[in-house]
Amino acid sequence: MTYSRTVHVDGDFQETVSAVREALAEQGFGILTEIDVQATLKEKLGHDMENYLILGACNPPLAHQAIEVDRSIGLLLPCNVVVRTDGARTAVQALDPATMVTLTGQDALKPVAEEATRRLDAALSALTGQQA
DSSP, X not given: OOOEEEEEEOSOHHHHHHHHHHHHHHTTOEEEEEEEHHHHHHHHHOOOOOOEEEEEEEOHHHXXXXXXXXXXXXXXXXXXXXXXXXXXXXEEEEEOTHHHHHHHOOGGGHXXXXXXXXXXXXXXXXXXXXXX
16 A cells, blocks of 8 residues: 655755755645654664654644544554655655555545645645645
8 A cells, every 4th residue: 555645856965955945834734743763763772773754744734634534543643744855766655644544444534635645745745836
């Protein structure tokens, strides 16, 4: 099962993170959480790894619609977006919103997932100038 929507960007990691934030904001997503996996694993385990950031993106109207359908859907929210170094490029990955429909079996979530997918794809496309 494919559960991500991924694009690769040429360019600096920090510049890509800024561009991701802007692209998500243009699609109505705010960032609720930020997890610097690289720093956390270095601090807690002494492990060195590539840049790896998890952004918890939320579009409040879509989140509200999903919660109205299924109160437990919060387990799958916010929409996680990973920005990570992938060789000489930067990968930007978003959890495919269709995953929440597949996992829950709630057909009433389809319109929410479709709109979230449209918005996330637009954000990803803005990063590359191509369709995600």
